[in-house]
Amino acid sequence: MPGRGLTSSRARRAPTMDDVAREAGVSRALVSLVMREQPNVSEDRRTRVRAAAERLGYRPNAMARSLASRRTKTVGVILDDLANPFFAEIAGGVEGLASELGYQLLLGAGGRQARRERTALATLLEYRVDGVILVSPRMRSRDIAAAAAEVPVVMVGRHVRGVQADFVLIDEAHGTELVLEHLVALGHEAIAHVDGGKGAGGPQRRGAYLRGMRARRLAGRARVIPGDFTEEAGANAARELLAEPELPTAVFAANDMVAAGLLGGLDRAGVQVPDELSVVGYDNISIAHLVNVSLTTVDQPRTEMGRLALELLLDRIDNRRPNLVRMLEPTLVVRSTTAAPRAAGALSLPAA
Amino acid sequence: MPGRGLTSSRARRAPTMDDVAREAGVSRALVSLVMREQPNVSEDRRTRVRAAAERLGYRPNAMARSLASRRTKTVGVILDDLANPFFAEIAGGVEGLASELGYQLLLGAGGRQARRERTALATLLEYRVDGVILVSPRMRSRDIAAAAAEVPVVMVGRHVRGVQADFVLIDEAHGTELVLEHLVALGHEAIAHVDGGKGAGGPQRRGAYLRGMRARRLAGRARVIPGDFTEEAGANAARELLAEPELPTAVFAANDMVAAGLLGGLDRAGVQVPDELSVVGYDNISIAHLVNVSLTTVDQPRTEMGRLALELLLDRIDNRRPNLVRMLEPTLVVRSTTAAPRAAGALSLPAA
DNA sequence: GGTTTTGGTTAGAGCGCTCTAAGTCGCGAG
DNA sequence: CTCGCGACTTAGAGCGCTCTAACCAAAACC
DSSP: OHHHHHHHHHHSOOOOHHHHHHHHTSOHHHHHHHHTTOSSOOHHHHHHHHHHHHHHTOOOOHHHHHHHHSOOOEEEEEESOTTSHHHHHHHHHHHHHHHHHTOEEEEEEOTTOHHHHHHHHHHHHHTTOSEEEEESOOSOHHHHHHHHHHSOEEEESOOOTTOSOEEEEEOHHHHHHHHHHHHHHTTOOOEEEEOOTTSTTHHHHHHHHHHHHHHTTOGGGOEEEOOOSSHHHHHHHHHHHHTSSSOOSEEEESSHHHHHHHHHHHHHTTOOTTTTOEEEOSBOOGGGGTSSSOOBEEEOOHHHHHHHHHHHHHHHHHOOOOOOEEEEOOEEEOOSSOOOOTTOHHHHTTTO | OHHHHHHHHHHSOOOOHHHHHHHHTSOHHHHHHHHTTOSSOOHHHHHHHHHHHHHHTOOOOHHHHHHHHSOOOEEEEEESOTTSHHHHHHHHHHHHHHHHHTOEEEEEEOTTOHHHHHHHHHHHHHTTOSEEEEESOOSOHHHHHHHHHHSOEEEESOOOTTOSOEEEEEOHHHHHHHHHHHHHHHTOOOEEEEOOTTSTTHHHHHHHHHHHHHHTTOGGGOEEEOOOSSHHHHHHHHHHHHTSSSOOSEEEESSHHHHHHHHHHHHHTTOOTTTTOEEEOSBOOGGGGTSSSOOBEEEOOHHHHHHHHHHHHHHHHHOOOOOOEEEEOOEEEOOSSOOOOTTOHHHHTTTO
16 A cells, blocks of 8 residues: 555654765765765765665755754745735745745745734744845834844835845835826826825825825815725725715725725725726736726836845845845836716816 | 944854853753743743843744754645735635644745746755645646655645645535536526646636536537636637637636636727626635626635645644545635626526 | 652753864875 | 875764753652
């Protein structure tokens, strides 16, 4: 019965380097050299060792290797929320480069809670990862600073002053401006914002929104509905808006998840988008463009963000150098959730 | 300059258990007992050790611990494709339970390529994870069998016979039947299928589709368009369908990503869904319900699949027992991408 | 009062690897 | 014939922890 055979073979202790050495008739050190592809090993020995390892089904023990060499070739990545494709796509970028370079990834997800994020980070540090990438972390700055004191850190999407780390940032103010410009050019004035609460980018986008509205003398029409970057927050916002006597003509959602929740809520209520209400998202997650009524949104170069973060991290691991901040520019992707407001003809035609 | 201080402190060797023992004036063994929350340590010593550890900023070294204890408290998870929210959501389920139980996750993504998947798996095994969860793996059965001989394995979404592993499966035939039933009840006969190629579930869904069509005496109307579970495949399928003289009245997509790509392509061509063509997906990924024209699809209980997989794995790690297969039932979620075919009145009214 | 028992503590031998320092060997040069 | 040298190989000391066995009081038993 082959099944049994497999099971019992599992019980047997895994072969070690010593076993391979004995099998090949050489010393353990030589096996180590061969495994690490070091030079100055004769071809003869090399093939003999390889064959022995093959025969025994030898698999190096990464724990022992890391313990002895004090290098793990592993970097940790902490994501705010696995359920949000935005983060999965950034992780995808990191993963792609990591696998090219032979680095391992240890992923941790915070589930949008600072506490879970902290424990995930603690675990990564116990594994002595060579470095950590924090994507839109929710932790307090002091926790981040403490981590940065132990290990090289690169942060994506959030800036924290006074921390020894590199940063990959998106120009949030610019992204927000693109949105307002677009909506105002279409003739919108009553533009509401469903914000992202305290999550990374949330305060920045909200601030830029308020500033932009003020600069356009639309401060009186500004309206911020609290959210938290989730689809649920979008659905709630829809309910809140619909409960009022009058809808705004456009809504700028803090991210695409919120926009999606919003669109769902509006649809259920029979509100036509974009005829009755325009909606703009932020992130350009992969599904944003897929739907019949596809979402106008701000694109963030997610894969590039991930790759860049890892590049910075590895460079930081090897070279002590001053902190680096890389600012990437977002772009606006106009699709079909935005249009001129219904009764805007008179007011906005001159502008157009 | 606080920055400098942090940087230089990083260079200092991390404190070890011996350092803590010295600081607390006890033996290393006692520190170990305290760290592992073992009983039979006096309250006095316990607090003294804790304080010393705190003072030094001691952080246990997971490598050393695992090496000595030969248990990693870590399980590996290999996902077919991080870009597909379906997998992210399964990972979310695993992650949730893992963090409840104090288990660590080592995530690896295969990027829909058997080769990358194999190397990711090899790495996990070098880390001596306590077990591995393979989600819709693309590897050859023999590679999987080899892994299962080394470590407990649970597979999700794919069955491989003769392998020592547990399985979490969805009744694909049933899911597919739900789709055909729904479409035929609406009056559809020309139902095409964009399949998932060789990816997990692909052949099963295709097979069930063909069988179902035959059973309904619609074999003549069956039409399979090759795909691969990606959005791009959906877009290609749209192009292919549009190039023909006549559209089918309904399309069953192998998963939601394909459906999404399909919808995008149809929209660009001005085809009205569901008026001119009905579309059904599979998976019910989180964004499937979010859009104005929301996707009719087959729901898979993703979070539960993830949790269940981890439960099985941990049980398998602790207890030697025969293989288990857990079959979960999918359900149909009817939304707004399906409707009666246009000219179906005459034919289908009797049925309805 | 001596001997178990028991709760608390510790020394020390590994876990499987890396890496340094110290060989060994053959060979051309002195 | 000895020495030096380069190429190759190896012994052995850790890396930071766990875990077994042993130890030592103080309490419990007869």
